[in-house]
Amino acid sequence: xxxxxxxxxxxxxxxxxxxxxxxxxxxxxxxxxxxxxxxxxxxxxxxxxxxxxxxxxxxxxxxxxxxxxxxxxxxxxxxxxxxxxxxxxxxxxxxxxxxxxxxxxxxxxxxxxxxxxxxxxxxxxxxxxxxxxxxxxxxxxxxxxxxxxxxxxxxxxxxxxxxxxxxxxxxxxxxxxxxxxxxxxxxxxxxxxxxxxxxxxxxxxxxxxxxxxxxxxxxxxxxxxxxxxxxxxxxxxxxxxxxxxxxxxxxxxxxxxxxxxxxxxxxxxxxxxxxxxxxxxxxxxxxxxx
Amino acid sequence: xxxxxxxxxxxxxxxxxxxxxxxxxxxxxxxxxxxxxxxxxxxxxxxxxxxxxxxxxxxxxxxxxxxxxxxxxxxxxxxxxxxxxxxxxxxxxxxxxxxxxxxxxxxxxxxxxxxxxxxxxxxxxxxxxxxxxxxxxxxxxxxxxxxxxxxxxxxxxxxxxxxxxxxxxxxxxxxxxxxxxxxxxxxxxxxxxxxxxxxxxxxxxxxxxxxxxxxxxxxxxxxxxxxxxxxxxxxxxxxxxxxxxxxxxxxxxxxxxxxxxxxxxxxxxxxxxxxxxxxxxxxxxxxxxxxxxxxxxxxxxxxxxxxxxxxxxxxxxxxxxxxxxxxxxxxxxxxxxxxxxxxxxxxxxxxxxxxxxxxxxxxxxxxxxxxxxxxxxxxxxxxxxxxxxxxxxxxxxxxxxxxxxxxxxxxxxxxxxxxxxxxxxxxxxxxxx
Numbered sequence: 001x002x003x004x005x006x007x008x009x010x011x012x013x014x015x016x017x018x019x020x021x022x023x024x025x026x027x028x029x030x031x032x033x034x035x036x037x038x039x040x041x042x043x044x045x046x047x048x049x050x051x052x053x054x055x056x057x058x059x060x061x062x063x064x065x066x067x068x069x070x071x072x073x074x075x076x077x078x079x080x081x082x083x084x085x086x087x088x089x090x091x092x093x094x095x096x097x098x099x100x101x102x103x104x105x106x107x108x109x110x111x112x113x114x115x116x117x118x119x120x121x122x123x124x125x126x127x128x129x130x131x132x133x134x135x136x137x138x139x140x141x142x143x144x145x146x147x148x149x150x151x152x153x154x155x156x157x158x159x160x161x162x163x164x165x166x167x168x169x170x171x172x173x174x175x176x177x178x179x180x181x182x183x184x185x186x187x188x189x190x191x192x193x194x195x196x197x198x199x200x201x202x203x204x205x206x207x208x209x210x211x212x213x214x215x216x217x218x219x220x221x222x223x224x225x226x227x228x229x230x231x232x233x234x235x236x237x238x239x240x241x242x243x244x245x246x247x248x249x250x251x252x253x254x255x256x257x258x259x260x261x262x263x264x265x266x267x268x269x270x271x272x273x274x275x276x277x278x279x280x281x282x283x284x285x286x287x288x289x290x
Numbered sequence: 291x292x293x294x295x296x297x298x299x300x301x302x303x304x305x306x307x308x309x310x311x312x313x314x315x316x317x318x319x320x321x322x323x324x325x326x327x328x329x330x331x332x333x334x335x336x337x338x339x340x341x342x343x344x345x346x347x348x349x350x351x352x353x354x355x356x357x358x359x360x361x362x363x364x365x366x367x368x369x370x371x372x373x374x375x376x377x378x379x380x381x382x383x384x385x386x387x388x389x390x391x392x393x394x395x396x397x398x399x400x401x402x403x404x405x406x407x408x409x410x411x412x413x414x415x416x417x418x419x420x421x422x423x424x425x426x427x428x429x430x431x432x433x434x435x436x437x438x439x440x441x442x443x444x445x446x447x448x449x450x451x452x453x454x455x456x457x458x459x460x461x462x463x464x465x466x467x468x469x470x471x472x473x474x475x476x477x478x479x480x481x482x483x484x485x486x487x488x489x490x491x492x493x494x495x496x497x498x499x500x501x502x503x504x505x506x507x508x509x510x511x512x513x514x515x516x517x518x519x520x521x522x523x524x525x526x527x528x529x530x531x532x533x534x535x536x537x538x539x540x541x542x543x544x545x546x547x548x549x550x551x552x553x554x555x556x557x558x559x560x561x562x563x564x565x566x567x568x569x570x571x572x573x574x575x576x577x578x579x580x581x582x583x584x585x586x587x588x589x590x591x592x593x594x595x596x597x598x599x600x601x602x603x604x605x606x607x608x609x610x611x612x613x614x615x616x617x618x619x620x621x622x623x624x625x626x627x628x629x630x631x632x633x634x635x636x637x638x639x640x641x642x643x644x645x646x647x648x649x650x651x652x653x654x655x656x657x658x659x660x661x662x663x664x665x666x667x668x669x670x671x672x673x674x675x676x677x678x679x680x681x682x683x684x685x686x687x688x689x690x691x692x693x694x695x696x697x698x699x700x701x702x703x704x705x706x707x708x709x710x711x712x713x714x715x716x717x718x719x720x721x722x723x
Contacts, residue, residue, distance in 0.1 A: 023395065025377060026388035048420040052406055052413075059408045130403045131421055132380035287382040288305065 032280050039134045046137045046144075053116075053145035068149035069156050072108040076101040083221045092223050094252050098160045102251055103220040103244040105153055106182045110240055111211040113146040113183070117190025118207045121198050125290040135283045136276075139194045143187045150179070161251065171250045178246040184268045185239040191275030195282040198290045219244055224260065236263030239271070295473055295504040296355040296378065300387035303348040303373050303528075347373040349528045350387070355521075357392075358502040362509065362519035362536050364543050369525040371508045375399060375475045378506065393504070396423055396471030402462030407451035411442055411461055414450055418465045432468045439494075440464035460487055467494045473504045489697055492517075496696055512540045513689045517696030544688060545583060553582075554683040556661065557599065564675040567604045568637050570661045572597040573683045586650055588690035588707060594626075594645045596661060598637060598677075606638035607665070609676055613645055614660040615652075615685060617705055623657070629664075637663075650687065651707040654698075657685040 039046070058064045076097055083089040084096030091099040120142040121128065121135065128135065161168070197203035218240040219226075227235050235241045236257075242264025245257035348370040355361050363371045376382045378389055379397035404421040405414050415436055419429040429436075437443055440461045442453075450458055476495070492514060499505055499518050509515050515522060515536055522539035524531040532542055557571030577583045578591040586592035594613060612627035626645045628635060635643050661682040665674030689698055692707045 021393055023380070023391045024388060025380060025384065025391070027383055027385055044426050045420045045423075048417050052409065052417055055413065056406060056408045127404050127421065129376075129381065130399045131397065131423075133421070133423070284383045287376065 028284060031277060032284075034276055034280055035134070036136075039136050039140070042133050042137055045133055046141055049137055049141035050144045053141060054148050057145070057149075065149075065152055068152040072101065072104040072153050073156060075104050075108070079104070079221050089222050090226070092225055092254055094248070094254070095164050098157075098164050098166070098252065099223075099248070100221060101157060101160060102247050103218075105150065105157055106179070106243050106247055107215065107218065107220055107240065108153065109146050109150040110182050110186050110243070111215070112149065113143045113186035114190055114193070114211060115207055116142040116146065117186060118193035118197055119204060120190070121194045121286065122201070122204070122290060128290055129287050135286055136191075136279065139190045139279075140187065143183060143190055146186075147179075147183070157251070166252055168251065169253060171253070171256075174246070174250050178243055178250060181239065181246070181265065181268060182243045184272055185243065188268055188271035188275045191272075191279045195275075195279045195286075198282065198286050214238070214240065217241075224257070233259035233263050236260040237267055239264040239268045293357045294354050294390075295357040295359070295392050296506065297390045298354070298374075298378070298387075299352045299389070301348055301351045301374070301377060301384050301389055302346060302386040303370075303377060303382070304344050304385040305347050306344050346528050348377070348384070351525070351528075351530045352387075353523050353530065353533050355504060355506065357504055359521060360499045360505040360507060360519045362507050362515035362522035362539070363525065364509070364512070364515060364522055364539065365525035365531075368527075370528040371525055372399065372477055373528075374525070375477055375506065375508060379475055391473060393472030394423075395473045395475065396469045397475040397477075398422070398466050398469065399475075399477040401459060401466050405450055405458070405462060408449055410449055411446045411453070414461065415465055418462065419468075422466060422469050423471065424469060428470075436464045436468050439467065439490075456487075463487075463491055467491065467498075471503075473506075474498065475506045477508045478510060492697055511689070511698075512544065513691045513698045516540050517691055541577075544585070545581065556679055556682045559679055559682070562677060562679045564663065564677040566601060567607070567676055568598045568600050568609070568641075568663055569677050570596050570663070570679055570682060571599045573661070575685075585686040585688035587688045588650055588652060588654065589692035589694070590650060590690060592647045592650045594647075594685070596643045596645075598641045598643060598663065600637065600639050600641075606636070608634040608636050610662075610664050610666070611635045611643050611645075612660075612662040612664075614662065615657050616659065617657060618655070620658070623652075623705055627662075651692070652685075652687045653705055653707065654687050654689045655705070657687065659683055659685050 058067060061067065063070065079100040080097045084091065084100070089096070117139040120138045124138050127133075127138075193203050193207060217238055219235075224232060224235055224241060224245050236259065242257060242261040245254070246261055248254040249256050351370070351374065353361075363374060365371050373382075375397065376399065377384050378391065379395065379399065381397075381399075402418065404418055406417060409417065415433065416426070416429055420426070437446060440457075440463075442457050442461050445453065445457060450461070453461070495505075495507075495514075495518055505518075507515070507519060519536035521534065522536040523533040524539050524543050532539060553572050553574040555572055557569060562569070574595050575583050575586050576593045576595065577586070580593075596611070596613075610627065610629040610633075612625050612629065614625045614627075615623045617623055626647070635641070658681045661677070661679045663676040663678070665676060691698055
């Protein structure tokens, strides 16, 4: 296929076109393939979008990246005073500040990522209507950008562990996996919300309410041991319960969350696959509707 | 392997437009309606909208673009040009029909897509490049070239929100101009920046066109279409009207879209002097193919026709006929006087007089003209005025590429083109003669 055609008008030689790169554009209907390969081809764009989000996040702020620490840290202080000291919420024998901070860490990542991902498509309407790229890159980069904040806030947790005398055990090796679960949860819900938000801006107003509700439905200020033993696995239907209890197990040596975590994993996988397909299905109308 | 780069078949796109909006009269009604709206919307959720709320932005458009061809897409606003590019760019899906594209597509529907005001020029080059589909290595390689083209070296590390709008646009266009896909889709993006930068952009586009890449190019600037494109399609109200050679499509467009080709009636004008034996009654313009046109074009042949009617019982006579062309301020530019070329026109009954110009040397603009018939003329003096109508008509001159360079010459306040050459003789002794 290395034939070249001599253009009559300009007399220049046209480079041969890769015959494999034919694109067919036609109306699609029903459910479409996920085509994650397309996203992989655009991984550099994904990188740049994430990089942009991180770079821009704390521009023109005085405290800069310290904000990544301040939010979970002060929430921890408030929780410790009201729930730990005043309400005397049991924390399974773990000092309340580190008990709550260890949960707030994945939680603030999750709520932040969910909020950004949910509004990401609407916020990028100028891109969606002008350029083609796999739209998945937008919520994915929004979810990925939050990881830097997580990393910064994690350093504080290490400091607290040192202060309270917790040494990491081999269970800490599961942390990347637990973090991945938090990412997957944020992405799964974020995909649904962002695609819905394109059509129904009600979503924008739902997200703060949803995260607030979800915060109390997740064992952050309290322990999942408050839930009766036989119901505890069902608690895993909230995937963040699995993530949070997983974090406490991996870092603070609580008993392994076992069945609860297993249920969470299944729920996240189902939510994510559903979210991906729903997103892909709605994707074709984004540019027209947004 | 065929040499068709883009094949478009029966491409159609339907858009839903909002239904008729109720007009609110009072604040109370508005509030009541807002309160009732959620219930109403929930009830109609998921039901298809009635047919009359849709519009076909594109309907059954078919054409082929050969590899290496530069095709212009022209049409009025709302003709479907951008919709077509959006579909081919994969941004939106067609409602019906299909398109086949062979090769890597790059689209440029806007300059500066994805620019972030908080980021610096340098950072935006990378971000924007990635959004337009360039690989990082590709951007690295072209980085210096992009910066040089944009002329903003000094501000490379300044956030773009501090840029002037001109700098912003220059940087944005520079990134876009260095996109090198096999097939390039370009919307009206050349109309940015100042005149000098526009010229540079057009030059860059010419370069792209001559490299043998396939380009689909939307523009309202006909001289750009004529200069850059081999072929063109004309869209109107979502339908393809005609396709063919760029030049003839542009002619067709200019003829059809500037309204009905019209003639100018001057017979009823009362502000005229002369014996009135013969009177100018009508003026019209034709192009080189003798088609009536609304505007004549620089660098092209042009004919100005005038119809002269005789008063009852007027004797046949020979006379001098002239058109005095002025600028908008009324300063005379030149006179197409038959006396200057020792030609008399024979007047008998209703007579048509034609002034023929081989190559019109006027810039784009509007030029008021006087019409004049005289029995004789010797030098400056004019005797026996038959008919004189001041500002009888306005000669509209459209845009045109007089020098055939592919660029439109735009010089403020200039009126006339003159054919010229420039040459240099190196190594001449200083002061030598």
